[in-house]
Amino acid sequence: MGRTRIRDIRHEELIHATISAVHKRGYAAVTMAEIAAEAGASAASINYYFGSKEKLMEATMRRLLTLLKEAQLERYASAKSPLDRLMAVIDANFADRLYTIEQCSIWMQFWANAPYVDSLSRLHRINRARVTSHFRSELRSLLPDDRREIVREALQSYMDGVWLEAAQSNETLDPTAARKEARRFAKLLLDNAA
Amino acid sequence: MGRTRIRDIRHEELIHATISAVHKRGYAAVTMAEIAAEAGASAASINYYFGSKEKLMEATMRRLLTLLKEAQLERYASAKSPLDRLMAVIDANFADRLYTIEQCSIWMQFWANAPYVDSLSRLHRINRARVTSHFRSELRSLLPDDRREIVREALQSYMDGVWLEAAQSNETLDPTAARKEARRFAKLLLDNAA
DNA sequence: AATTTTTAAATGAGCATTTAAAAAATGAAA
DNA sequence: TTTCATTTTTTAAATGCTCATTTAAAAATT
Numbered sequence: 502m503g504r505t506r507i508r509d510i511r512h513e514e515l516i517h518a519t520i521s522a523v524h525k526r527g528y529a530a531v532t533m534a535e536i537a538a539e540a541g542a543s544a545a546s547i548n549y550y551f552g553s554k555e556k557l558m559e560a561t562m563r564r565l566l567t568l569l570k571e572a573q574l575e576r577y578a579s580a581k582s583p584l585d586r587l588m589a590v591i592d593a594n595f596a597d598r599l600y601t602i603e604q605c606s607i608w609m610q611f612w613a614n615a616p617y618v619d620s621l622s623r624l625h626r627i628n629r630a631r632v633t634s635h636f637r638s639e640l641r642s643l644l645p646d647d648r649r650e651i652v653r654e655a656l657q658s659y660m661d662g663v664w665l666e667a668a669q670s671n672e673t674l675d676p677t678a679a680r681k682e683a684r685r686f687a688k689l690l691l692d693n694a695a
Numbered sequence: 696m697g698r699t700r701i702r703d704i705r706h707e708e709l710i711h712a713t714i715s716a717v718h719k720r721g722y723a724a725v726t727m728a729e730i731a732a733e734a735g736a737s738a739a740s741i742n743y744y745f746g747s748k749e750k751l752m753e754a755t756m757r758r759l760l761t762l763l764k765e766a767q768l769e770r771y772a773s774a775k776s777p778l779d780r781l782m783a784v785i786d787a788n789f790a791d792r793l794y795t796i797e798q799c800s801i802w803m804q805f806w807a808n809a810p811y812v813d814s815l816s817r818l819h820r821i822n823r824a825r826v827t828s829h830f831r832s833e834l835r836s837l838l839p840d841d842r843r844e845i846v847r848e849a850l851q852s853y854m855d856g857v858w859l860e861a862a863q864s865n866e867t868l869d870p871t872a873a874r875k876e877a878r879r880f881a882k883l884l885l886d887n888a889a
Numbered sequence: 890a891a892t893t894t895t896t897a898a899a900t901g902a903g904c905a906t907t908t909a910a911a912a913a914a915t916g917a918a919a
Numbered sequence: 920t921t922t923c924a925t926t927t928t929t930t931a932a933a934t935g936c937t938c939a940t941t942t943a944a945a946a947a948t949t
Contacts, residue, residue: 527811529723543930612859613807617721655880658856665855686849689887737896
């Protein structure tokens with residue numbers, strides 16, 4: 502049962518430390534030693550548990566992607582109509598647990614590195630496809646064919662852009678306000694496009 | 696007159712080489728030697744002309760920012776109405792000369808590094824402020840107060856998001872189509888918000 | 890001859906990763 | 920419980936490589 506207790510704990514700690522350290526220093530500049538220090542461990546232990554810096558980054562992104570997926574599923578459960586579900590996808594992107602400066606920073610580093618690191622680009626492709634397909638299926642019943650794709654692309658670009666901008670900011674973010682704005686934006690798009 | 700002829704030529708060449716090399720390898724991974732090779736020069740000459748890797752990157756971004764500014768001014772010249780000028784700002788972002796995979800890649804690296812490099816964050820702030828203020832002044836006559844800001848933010852986020860996505864793609868980009876989509880998106884927003 | 894441009898080679902710092910050994914935890918036997 | 924062998928976890932130190940930057944001298948230009 503509790504077989505891999507410690508292993509799980511260390512994974513958790515080190516992924517947390519990675520998020521924090523990468524946010525503070527950037528992926529290019531952060532060192533294994535800094536990440537380890539953030540977790541009160543040694544650089545060698547990161548390799549013991551993850552194998553390499555690259556694999557650690559991959560595991561960290563995997564975690565964030567899972568968080569996003571879960572946030573979406575949670576909201577899906579209570580959503581009844583296609584519009585509700587569309588809003589669920591949007592809201593999930595700005596969930597309290599997700600939409601923090603720290604995490605926006607990591608996403609920024611993820612986007613910047615994905616084109617150059619196979620494991621990351623794979624993750625990016627998968628995540629993108631998942632979100633796209635959710636949007637498509639909800640929009641199918643909300644919009645005519647000829648406007649669906651442009652609205653979908655606009656929604657996705659908008660969300661990416663908001664995250665991108667958030668990664669540049671210093672103040673703490675306001676997820677509630679972000680959700681409200683995003684919903685307002687979505688309604689603006691849908692009303693006119695319908 | 697032709698005092699600093701060679702200096703100008705080398706600056707030009709090396710900035711070009713930087714764009715190309717950073718696109719290929721990412722800012723984190725690219726080396727001075729690779730950039731130099733791309734320009735058929737030696738790593739030492741980069742330091743002779745620019746002083747350091749960081750200053751080279753700064754000069755490169757400055758160049759791209761200038762290109763964007765110029766593209767905007769060109770289009771402003773022929774724009775008559777506020778709506779024309781708004782579209783000019785949007786079109787400029789997707790100008791043939793600017794909206795290429797290479798340049799999108801560099802912007803991505805720029806965004807990722809700006810939070811950690813003073814010179815870059817300054818450039819980012821200045822550019823952002825310039826674009827924001829253009830949008831504000833054109834939207835002033837197009838939209839009522841209570842909807843202006845959300846539309847402006849949506850437009851800017853959208854444009855950033857499209858660039859971000861472009862940086863992940865492999866195929867060559869289609870600036871004409873991008874302009875058309877962006878205009879369509881802007882109209883959708885404006886019509887509904889007016 | 891003086892100045893500018895160029896580069897090969899040297900320098901030296903920084904860092905991911907490995908190694909080897911110590912420390913902790915586990916658990917079976919006494 | 921105590922003991923002690925085994926396994927797991929931890930880290931200090933060593934390794935070795937990659938690079939930005941500097942230096943010193945050569946080449947080109949004026």
